[in-house]
Amino acid sequence: MLTIGEFSRLSHLSVRTLRRYHDAALLEPAAVDPASGYRYYSVDQIPTAQVIQRLRELDVPLSDVQRILRSPDPDVRAALVSEHLQRLESELDRTRSAVATLRRLLQPAPPPIAVELRAVAATTVAAVEGDVDHGELLAWYAGAMAELTAATTEPTGAPGGLYDNELFEDGHGHALVHVPMRVPPRSGRVHPVTLPAVELAVATHAGAHDDIDVTYGELGAWVVANELAVAGPVRETYLVGPRDTPDPEEWRTEIGWPVFRLGPR
Amino acid sequence: MLTIGEFSRLSHLSVRTLRRYHDAALLEPAAVDPASGYRYYSVDQIPTAQVIQRLRELDVPLSDVQRILRSPDPDVRAALVSEHLQRLESELDRTRSAVATLRRLLQPAPPPIAVELRAVAATTVAAVEGDVDHGELLAWYAGAMAELTAATTEPTGAPGGLYDNELFEDGHGHALVHVPMRVPPRSGRVHPVTLPAVELAVATHAGAHDDIDVTYGELGAWVVANELAVAGPVRETYLVGPRDTPDPEEWRTEIGWPVFRLGPR
């Protein structure tokens, strides 16, 4: 039996951290003296301590570490771990995209953007919609768009999406992806929707979506500079996307912000 | 002039976060109504807001974001940013190593480890030592070992290191790297040291140091199982290292834990 200090030396976990893990029911000491409260550990617990340490280095939350440790089946364990590795992978994507945006933002003279004001009539579309968290938006988009394209034939235009401003302001909100069709089907999550007519300020984003927020910002600046105000969910139209060409440089996304003229003029 | 809500929609930063950035003097509103406290932003501030957002996605601390934004020279900016990218790179290394360790830890039946008890006589060495934070240990090691190898000729044995247990328990402590020599030189940080004689429990770790803590743990378990207790800084000896062969599989590191027998026997 080892005292907490000895166990700390052997496991390379700090005493404080070991106590925290005890409180979190992550790594219970093999024995606790009921009189003094002293924690005593067994050498068998060293590997467990090290597993915890490594998972923490991967930023696995303590609650998930607990789930991993509790599952006796090594296959389940491996699945949980690789799930987290996948999460890390997507983090890496996020990092890559942030770097790309920074490059564009920090370049000295960003080329001016072309913005067009366009009246859009009401449109009938096949749509998949839902309330989503901002973090899950990309994953949700992938699933929704896959279901949508599988269910649609003879689209009358490029696919698009509507995204509530709350998604970005509060981190969660309504999202809708759609494909315009004359007679939209109804199957699974896919159902017909009529998008209302709006006045749109439209800019076109070129390339991958890594730095699409920069275009958003420039469009927003234009909207404000032209004495307009935004109203309603932003509309994206995927003119050229990954389904058309694998080269991200060729992708084209229209960003349309519903606007109205400020004040009576 | 935009209210905070409008600016939030345009910049995709939450209202709360904008207020926090104001408090942190990161993104000051273009104007603040002294009567009502209302914040008013200018469209020119959208790019700044987006830079902050991206840097935060890279986990750059707000204080560093401030330093980056405050530096007018774009070269300095770029340098600060790439410094953080380098930090991310090393994080990635840490992740890779954690994955490697997990693989070794989660494999069903780890092969038993060979441990040897060895009396080591006092040794004269050329050494570089210092008090280091655990996080900086690897960087410190690289610098110290480089200085050391540059200053030594005719070593009488493999290089090694002594690492205080406090390094792992408290996150900072004393570290020493050395090369055994008959007549150690004195230049820069390099100076002669006589390592005291100790009784060592020695295990050999094979491969890169990614999962060296696993070997530490197994050695510790052996020490405890054999009724010994650890005393003093752990000693590593780099029998085969990156200076000998580029293949990490071939590397061999001796881990020696100073021990003494428990109780009078």
Next chain:
DNA sequence: TCTCCACCCTCCCCCGGGGGGAGGGTCCAC
């Protein structure tokens, strides 16, 4: 057997970068 000191305990506060929500003031369009 006693004493001393290293060790252990719990408890509270702090960090950073956000979110939730309460309670109350302000702006503006109808």
Next chain:
DNA sequence: GTGGACCCTCCCCCCGGGGGAGGGTGGAGA
């Protein structure tokens, strides 16, 4: 002029740790 959307500040919570206070314990040497 009034309602409701918007804005303000303030406090508490989250996570996973660290610092430190204040006090109890265990075992080695005297």
